[in-house]
Amino acid sequence: MSGVPSGTPSGVPSGTSPGVPSSASPGAAGRGTGPGISVLVVEDDPVAAAAHTLYVEREPGFRAVGTVHSCADALRFLERARTAGTPVDLTLLDLYLPDGHGLQLCRTLRAAGHTTDVIAVTSARDLAMVRQAVSAGVVQYLLKPFSAAALHDRLERYARYRDSLGRTGEATGQDEVDQAFALLRTPERSTLPKGLSAPTLDTVATVLREAATGLSAAAAGAAAGVSRITARRYLEHLVETGRAVREPQYGNVGRPELCYRWKGERRR
Amino acid sequence: MSGVPSGTPSGVPSGTSPGVPSSASPGAAGRGTGPGISVLVVEDDPVAAAAHTLYVEREPGFRAVGTVHSCADALRFLERARTAGTPVDLTLLDLYLPDGHGLQLCRTLRAAGHTTDVIAVTSARDLAMVRQAVSAGVVQYLLKPFSAAALHDRLERYARYRDSLGRTGEATGQDEVDQAFALLRTPERSTLPKGLSAPTLDTVATVLREAATGLSAAAAGAAAGVSRITARRYLEHLVETGRAVREPQYGNVGRPELCYRWKGERRR
DNA sequence: ACGTTTGCGTTCATAGAGTTCACGGTCGGC
DNA sequence: GCCGACCGTGAACTCTATGAACGCAAACGT
Numbered sequence: 001m002s003g004v005p006s007g008t009p010s011g012v013p014s015g016t017s018p019g020v021p022s023s024a025s026p027g028a029a030g031r032g033t034g035p036g037i038s039v040l041v042v043e044d045d046p047v048a049a050a051a052h053t054l055y056v057e058r059e060p061g062f063r064a065v066g067t068v069h070s071c072a073d074a075l076r077f078l079e080r081a082r083t084a085g086t087p088v089d090l091t092l093l094d095l096y097l098p099d100g101h102g103l104q105l106c107r108t109l110r111a112a113g114h115t116t117d118v119i120a121v122t123s124a125r126d127l128a129m130v131r132q133a134v135s136a137g138v139v140q141y142l143l144k145p146f147s148a149a150a151l152h153d154r155l156e157r158y159a160r161y162r163d164s165l166g167r168t169g170e171a172t173g174q175d176e177v178d179q180a181f182a183l184l185r186t187p188e189r190s191t192l193p194k195g196l197s198a199p200t201l202d203t204v205a206t207v208l209r210e211a212a213t214g215l216s217a218a219a220a221g222a223a224a225g226v227s228r229i230t231a232r233r234y235l236e237h238l239v240e241t242g243r244a245v246r247e248p249q250y251g252n253v254g255r256p257e258l259c260y261r262w263k264g265e266r267r268r
Numbered sequence: 269m270s271g272v273p274s275g276t277p278s279g280v281p282s283g284t285s286p287g288v289p290s291s292a293s294p295g296a297a298g299r300g301t302g303p304g305i306s307v308l309v310v311e312d313d314p315v316a317a318a319a320h321t322l323y324v325e326r327e328p329g330f331r332a333v334g335t336v337h338s339c340a341d342a343l344r345f346l347e348r349a350r351t352a353g354t355p356v357d358l359t360l361l362d363l364y365l366p367d368g369h370g371l372q373l374c375r376t377l378r379a380a381g382h383t384t385d386v387i388a389v390t391s392a393r394d395l396a397m398v399r400q401a402v403s404a405g406v407v408q409y410l411l412k413p414f415s416a417a418a419l420h421d422r423l424e425r426y427a428r429y430r431d432s433l434g435r436t437g438e439a440t441g442q443d444e445v446d447q448a449f450a451l452l453r454t455p456e457r458s459t460l461p462k463g464l465s466a467p468t469l470d471t472v473a474t475v476l477r478e479a480a481t482g483l484s485a486a487a488a489g490a491a492a493g494v495s496r497i498t499a500r501r502y503l504e505h506l507v508e509t510g511r512a513v514r515e516p517q518y519g520n521v522g523r524p525e526l527c528y529r530w531k532g533e534r535r536r
Numbered sequence: 537a538c539g540t541t542t543g544c545g546t547t548c549a550t551a552g553a554g555t556t557c558a559c560g561g562t563c564g565g566c
Numbered sequence: 567g568c569c570g571a572c573c574g575t576g577a578a579c580t581c582t583a584t585g586a587a588c589g590c591a592a593a594c595g596t
Contacts, residue, residue, distance in 0.1 A: 111379030115403045127433045130445055134452065135383040137405030141445050165395045177398055177409050181453040184402070195583060199516055200524075202443055218543080226518045227585045232545080248592095254542025255592045465574060485553080495576045500554080521585045522551030 037162060038065040038086065042074045042102070043094045043121070048144075052092055052121070055148055059155045062090075071100040078114055088116050090158060093138075095122035095129070103129075106136040119154060121146075139184050145263065147241045149191075157183050196237055200226065204234040205262075208244060214259035216249075235260045305430060306333040306354065310342045310370070311362045311389070316412075320360055320389070323416055327423045330358075339368040346382055356384050358426060361406075363390035363397070371397075374404040387422060389414075407452045425451050428510045451510055464505055468494065472502040473530075476512060482527035484517075503528045 039056045041064060043049035049067050056064040065081070065088060068074050074091070081088050095102035106118055120133050123144040133141055139161075140154050161183040164176070192198060207223045208215055215223070221231030238244035238260070245263050248256040307324045309332060311317035317335050324332040333349070333356060336342050342359070349356050363370035374386055388401050391412040401409050407429075408422050429451040432444070460466060475492045476483055483491065489499030506512035506528070513531045516524040 107378045107381065110375045110404060113375065115400055117403050127448075130448060131433050132383055134407060134449075135385050135405050136378060137403050139402060141449065143445060165399050177411060180395075180398060181402075181409065184449070184453050194581095197516070197524075197583065198443060199514075200583080216543085228543090229545090229586085230518070230584060233583090250593070252542080253540075253594045255544060255590095257543065463574060468574080496552095497554090497577080498575060501575090516583090518584075520551075521549075523553060523581095523583045525552060 036061045036063045037089045037159060038063055038081075040065060040074065040077060040081075040088045040091045040116070041067045042069075042071075042091060042097070042105075043067070044069055044097050045094075048094075052151070055151050056092070056155070059152060061159050062155060069098070071097050071102070071105040074105060075108065078109065078116060079112075082114065087114070089162070091116045091118045092121055093118050095120055095124055095133075103132055103136050103138075106133075106138065110137060117158070119158070145243045147243075193237065196234065200224075200230065201234050201237065204231055205238060205243065208235065208238065208260060209262045211262070214247070214249075214261035216257050216259060220260065304329045304331050305357045305427060306331055306349075308333060308342065308345060308349075308356045308359045308384070309335045310337075310339075310359060310365070310373075311335070312337055312365050313362075316362075320419070323419050324360070324423070327420060329427050330423060337366070339365050339370070339373040342373060343376065346377065346384060347380075350382065355382070357430070359384045359386045360389055361386050363388055363392055363401075371400055371404050371406075374401075374406065378405060385426070387426070432510065447510070461505065464502060468492075468498065469502050469505065472499060473506060473511070476503065476506065476528060477530045479530070482515070482517075482529035484525050484527055488528060 039062055041049055041052045041056065043052055046069070049069060053064045053067050056062050065086075066077050068077050074093075074097075078088055078091070093102045093106065097105070102120065102122070109116060109118075118136075118138045119140040119142060120138045121142045121144060122129075125143065130141055139158070142150065142154060161180055164180045164183060192201065203224045204220060204226070207220055211220075211223070217232040217235055218228040220235060221228040224231055235244060235246070239246050243263055244260050246258050246260045249259045250256050307330055309317055309320045309324065311320055314337070317337060321332045321335050324330050333354075334345050336345050342361075342365075346356055346359070361370045361374065365373070370388065370390070377384060377386075386404075386406045387408040387410060388406045389410045389412060390397075393411065398409055407426070410418065410422060429448055432448045432451060460469065471492045472488060472494070475488055479488075479491070485500040485503055486496040488503060489496040492499055503512060503514070507514050511531060512528050514526050514528045517527045518524050
């Protein structure tokens with residue numbers, strides 16, 4: 001993938017020019033008439049922001065039209081985009097932002113009549129937060145850290161949702177409406193590598209996340225109720241997908257013990 | 269059915285007393301602590317309003333706490349309910365109201381920080397409207413006219429959604445969040461999926477419910493007098509509809525055995 | 537430097553999951 | 567009243583996720 005495309009939009013850092021960034025076709029008017037679904041990435045952490053933007057760019061049918069790092073910038077960006085006649089279709093919204101909470105931004109947007117759909121991207125596992133997100137009109141809730149495949153799955157579903165609603169102007173019946181809603185739901189068939197199962201992965205990931213200090217494969221296995229071999233398989237998968245790191249533990253006699261540590265838990 | 273129950277709340281017609289109507293237990297404080305999910309019916313047409321209220325009342329686990337006929341009344345009602353410490357959990361919202369549009373009300377609510385979930389009830393078949401509804405945080409979109417069964421299905425799903433998010437305080441993983449979203453968005457399953465029959469489902473469900481500890485598909489089949497394959501089909505259905513959970517059983521060599529366990533001890 | 541020690545990483549057998557397909561019963565159409 | 571279509575069930579088969587056994591790699595100790 002040739003790294004970050006040279007034309008990648010940089011968004012609007014607090015007051016610079018583009019309401020409509022360069023990558024959007026300048027003449028295009030009206031939502032959805034551009035080449036694909038326009039996406040705004042709102043993410044505090046620059047590294048994550050770049051990663052998310054890249055993921056979006058890679059997704060056919062999507063284009064990242066901006067990347068901002070705060071609520072204020074996000075609001076400003078969306079305002080300008082709407083004024084320019086090219087409203088943003090989808091916003092990838094981190095919930096913890098330096099100048100406010102993402103859901104609050106969401107509510108502000110709604111009050112201002114913005115119709116951007118929102119995918120919440122956060123490490124908040126609080127279920128009450130999930131409920132609030134739902135009531136604020138979030139269409140998807142993605143827990144950090146997530147794999148590229150997971151985001152891909154969400155985006156693809158969203159694209160199909162848009163498709164199903166974009167074509168015709170009138171619903172033929174309840175079924176059609178239900179179908180559209182169902183597309184936003186996620187059975188996450190993000191295919192795991194062969195030999196791995198979702199429930200086990202979940203268990204192991206939880207065990208690891210909850211272990212403040214790192215865990216050896218054997219310890220993780222014991223805690224998760226699986227064998228050391230199985231635990232290692234999943235831990236290794238977590239490392240490969242960037243959700244965990246492993247580092248050798250020296251000091252004792254014998255081969256060094258590998259210590260796996262959860263990586264995603266950024267601040268808060 | 270004895271018609272409209274005498275105790276049916278009449279809501280707050282433009283300025284009368286009750287913020288918290290008579291049918292709500294007066295002493296109850298805090299959402300969800302009351303006997304069930306509180307529902308506000310917002311509907312222009314008096315006949316339809318009464319019908320919807322009746323439907324809600326009939327649904328076990330739900331109670332209609334009010335019926336109003338305009339945006340202004342709805343807003344007032346929700347404000348008072350929140351102030352009284354018994355916020356409304358769910359709003360059945362007609363979109364065409366005499367003094368404004370339902371979605372506008374919805375946005376106003378969000379801006380004011382209300383977390384009421386909203387089921388849109390409308391005859392608007394416009395797909396653009398559906399999209400706007402989604403972005404406004406509507407959890408379901410029900411086309412009028414609808415059958416009692418259709419509403420029943422939506423309410424039941426919503427109840428399960430609440431259940432899945434109400435229990436624990438922390439999500440163990442993405443799966444759990446996805447499951448909750450799926451409950452809100454999966455289309456109607458009032459008719460069983462092809463290949464499943466009601467009597468067998470009943471048998472399997474009973475067997476599972478009576479097994480204190482979980483059952484494997486094979487064990488459930490044996491107990492229900494059906495083959496392992498058939499049992500699995502129905503167990504899987506129970507899982508999909510949120511009435512059962514399955515968890516792998518580790519320890520032995522070989523593929524882990526899936527253990528199904530009854531979950532929904534809610535009514536019925 | 538060499539042996540000791542400890543746990544990693546791999547290979548393989550295994551048991552149960554999941555799928556495909558053929559059968560029997562039932563219901564509606566002609 | 568007969569025939570055809572359909573639907574729920576179960577048997578056979580393939581596939582997949584797991585743990586046991588085992589050889590090897592990497593650090594420490596002398």
